Every structure is written in C-alpha cells, then in structure tokens.
Amino acid sequence: MPDQPLLDVRDLRVSFRTRQGSVTVVDGLSFSVAPGEILGVVGESGSGKSVSMLAVLRLLTSPNVTVEGEVRFRGRDLLTLPDKEMRAVRGREIAMVFQDPMTALTPVYTVGWQIAEQIRAHEKVSRKEAHARAVGLLSDVGIPDAASRANAYPHEFSGGMRQRAVIAMALSCGPALLIADEPTTALDVTVQAQILDLMRELNAQGSAVVLITHDMGVISQIADRVLVMYGGRAAEEGPRRAVFHGPRHPYTWGLLDSVPRVGGPRLRRLPTIAGMPVAPGNLPDGCAFAPRCRLRHDRCEERPALRDFGDNAHRDACWLPDDDRASLRLSSRAAATDVPDMEREATP
C-alpha cells in the first residue's frame, strides 16, 4: 500500500471465557484502513464484525475477555496504550456510531447538552462556545431548526434524527476515523439514503470510515474496500469493484446471490447458503465455511490463509484453484437453486 495505513490491525484474536470453556470470537483477523478510505465490513450475525471493532477501541472491558494482537493507529499500538491516553483517542481521533441511537444518548439530558459535553471533554472551550458548536453540528447533519432542537430530549427525536444527532456527536472533534456499526439498520430506506449521504460528506472532508453492516447493497453503494467476515475470520478482502464484480470466496457468492434484488431478473427460488451460520465456539479446525460450502474438498480440513493473487490487493481465504472461480460460481449457484434446502438447515 502506498499510503501509511491509518489503522493497521494485525492478527487480532478475541476470546471470551465462558462456563463451557474459552470461546474464540475473532480469530487472527488482520486488516488496515488507509486515511480517507471507507472500509465496508460485511458478515452475518456472529461473524465477529462488531466484536473486532469493540476490541480495536478497547471497549471490551469484561475480565473474561482476552484480546491479543496488534492494533496500530497512527503508529501507536492501541492495545498497550495507557487508559488515559486511550480515552483521549476515543471520541477525538476515533469516533463511533452504533446501531441503536437511543442507547447511545442519555435520556435525561438534552441532545445539545450531550454534544457540548463531548466537545468539552476533549477541548478547552467555554460552555457557551461548546453549545454554539453543538447547534452548528446539528444543523450540519441536517436537523432543521437546530437552535431550538438542541434543547430537545432524545425521546422527542425520531429514529433518523437521533442517528443524525449521534453522528453530529461523532463529528464534533473532527475524528480521523469513524467506526459505524450498522448505523442504518434500524432506519427506513428513505432515511437510510440520507444518512449514507451524510457519511459520504464526512468522508469527503477527510475522515476514514469503517462501516459495519450485513447489507451488501449499502456496502456496494459506499465502500472503497470490502472485508467479508465469516466465523471470526476474514473470508475475502479487496477493492469494492473487484469484490462485487469478481467475488472469489464461495461465502461471498452466497451472500451476493441469496439477496433478492430490486432490479434484474426475478427467480422463483433463491440460491441459498446451506445450513446455518457457525456459532462461535463451534469453529471447525479447517476452513470455517467448509461445513456449508458446496465445493468443499479434502484440502479444506486445513485452514486456508488469506492469500494475495497479485491483482489490486484482492485476497481471499479459500483452497479452490485461482483461475476458474467465475465458472465454479455459476455451477455452484445452479446447484444451490435446485437442491431443496429444507433439510439442509443442519439439525444440531
């Protein structure tokens, strides 16, 4: 990569100690985010996408969690940073937006107060000045009549407006990196389109964005690069065009093919991914996706590493031959449509 990455995560491993023993939720995940880039992270529930980001921000504070690996942000390793310095990084240099904006806002203070508090936590400014900036931010994110809405409480806002307020808070210190975890999942499509525009604008002003979602459409609209996660590991990674136009990993094929589209041909039956997403703790020794993969073979007993093919840093973790993935995808899709999948949802 020509640029020095802004965030560089190497071999991240997160495990939880449970009554049933240690459960590894993120297993040797490596990725990086360049300055000003939008990285889209996709995967189904339990793929470890949210947990890995919480680990990066050191928000997993339970004593039963172990986080190993290296998280370099602007050259510093966040995992070994003293708590006080980490607090200064969080909010000022790396901001976060979560799925449910109601839980990110406290119900007992006005929205304007909460944004002003965030500013005052990181910068030496007067109350009045902080409030004025909060009003400015609210109007920047498209809240009409911001001066009076700043004095409203979160419950007086609609879902879309709350998410805007949370984004305004995230923007308050001009972060270099915004981590957004399913920021539009709870919103209607017309409001989602507005929030995605807002993230694009923010990105145009220079912030890098990590966008976690399960919606391939959202990623396809906004991301520069895509990371597909399965079972706590990276399945495929690459530039958006490369991943969407020529997906290499069978799991990515499944994700793309099983979504009913708004345009294009209509199918009577959707191609499905057999079985259920792996539960953390039940990961096979070899490829995590092998139990659901229609092209599984002997080699899959061994765990595939994320391999580079030399083109555009498009990498994937799969043992299939490199050259004829496109035709393999077609034959596997045909098989996925014909086979009745009813019995295939594995019986535990």
Place this chain on the structure above:
Amino acid sequence: MTARTTPSEVLLRASDVTKHFPLRADRFSRHRRVLRAVDGVSLEVRSGETLGIVGESGCGKSTLGRCLVRLTELTGGRVEFDGQDISTLSTRRLRPVRPGMQLVFQDPQASLNPRRRAGDIVAEPLLVHRYGDAAAVRRRVAELFDVVGLAAAHLDRYPHEFSGGQRQRIGIARALATNPKLIVADEPVSALDVSIQAQVLNLFADLQEEFALTYVFIAHDLGVVRHVSDRIAVMYLGEIVELGETEALYKEPAHPYTQALLSAVPDIDDGADAPRRERIVLTGEVPNPVDKPTGCPFRTRCPYARERCALERPQLTVTASGRRTACHFPLID
C-alpha cells in the same frame, strides 16, 4: 412465483377499511386526538396470488394485515373473506371462519410461547378447532414438521433451542395446521440473516405451490417483496398510494412515493449492466399519522407537489395502463 394466467376469483376483499386509535385526551384540549393507522384502504386479494404490502415503518401495513384477518376490530369499512363479510361477525360466528386464514409473525421469538414444546405449539390450533383425537393431532403435527423441513426429533424441544430460521418454520407450521386458504405474513423474514432469509423465502414459495395458498406478504424490504409478490400495494400514512403488477410497478412507478422509495434502495452493483435508477432523495421524514397533511398525505415530501395536492385528497384511480394510483399527477398514464 409467477402470476397465474387465468384471472381467478377474489378470495379477500377489503372495502374502505379504516382503523383509528383514539389517543388519551390531553388535559388542555377537549378533543380526543385520533391516530389514523389505516385510513380508507380498499383492495382485493385473488385466490392463489401473493399480494405484497410495502411501506416504511408506521405506514399502517401491519395494522392493515391484522384488520384483514380481523385480529383487530375495524373502525370502518368491511372485509369479505371467501364471499362472507367477516367484519361484523360475532366472535362465535367468526370461529368457523378462522381456520381458513392464518398469520405468520415477524418475531418468532415473541410469537412462540417459550414454555411450550414446539410440537404442542403447532398442535394448539388443531385442538382449538377440534381437528380430531389425540392420535390424529399427533400425526398431523408430525406431517407439518416434515412439510416445513423440521425433524421429528424437534417435536419435544422448546423454542429457545431453535435458531431463528427454525423458529420461523415452527410459526409457519402452526399457520398451516388448519389448512388455511389465506396466510397473512407480517415481516416473516426481516429478523433473519440473509442466508437463512433465502431458505425461508424458498419455503414460502414451495408451500404456495404445494397447497395452493394465497399470501398477503407484508414487508419493508423492497427486494424481498418483489421476489415474492404477484402484485404490490404501496402504503403511505395509512393509505394505499399505488397498487399494480410487481414488474410493471418496479419498472415504471406511477406514484412519486413509489419512485422515491425504489430509488432509495441501495442496489448491489455486481457489474451486470442493469439500468441505474435516478436517485431521488426525499427530504424530511414521514409526518405523524395523528396530524396527517391535508389533501395528499405525501405532498409534504413530494418533489412534484403543486397547489391542488394540498386542497384535494387524491383517490385511488385506475390509470390508462391499468395501474391504480392515488396521485393527481401520476408519473405514467
């Protein structure tokens, strides 16, 4: 699910259905305010078809679904099922009608009793409607489990032991138990992961074919609705703003709201040269159904709104091309 070629009979007919929820009067006003969840909806569901109902949250699509099977009392209008007006029937007279129309709910976690075994949950409608003796019920439940793709070993498990997709299968088996003609499915796949969603959608398709079912499929996901529906009704603030054949409606929306809704869906660009839709970003949010705008409900966000839209409420009328739309200035003829 392709459209049947023969024009078939109407199984369900809703005429001018309204459902209003009175709100608690506040201390300073004498008038009780009213939330108009469903506000004058008329539609027909033909036997064997799937009618999709789409709209954003709060547009009244779920309430409409409940009105259609009379899970809630109507404020006004009538619903005919299989030629019989069910909107005024007494609870007792309604009972023999009930087996013919069943519901599948969004959240299988909330709609399955956590303290009962899966087999008992599916048996319940059979017992209520006196299906037969214990052995017959047991046989029927086992048959239903097989139909929806659950194993016999699952009969004695509790809902929490199942995955989301399997729980939805239990909900579907329960709905099928009484051999219904009509199933109203309210967001049946929106809580599921994409790979599981596809499996459940395929199950819906297979069951429709096998048992000649009629579906009313309520969802907010425009891709899902297109996939399952023969015809689609688009709702906004308790009213149907457009109703038409799926492909025609997606290709050429007649109502500005349908157009904006479709253009807001983030489509997957996978290199296939599908024509891109021009994006229309709506400003603002859906108005409160308590204070609906005068005239056309959509006029406050409509990019094409004119004076007439504020004065006169547009009725759902048939355009020259056979589309039904409630707009003074439809986008197609």
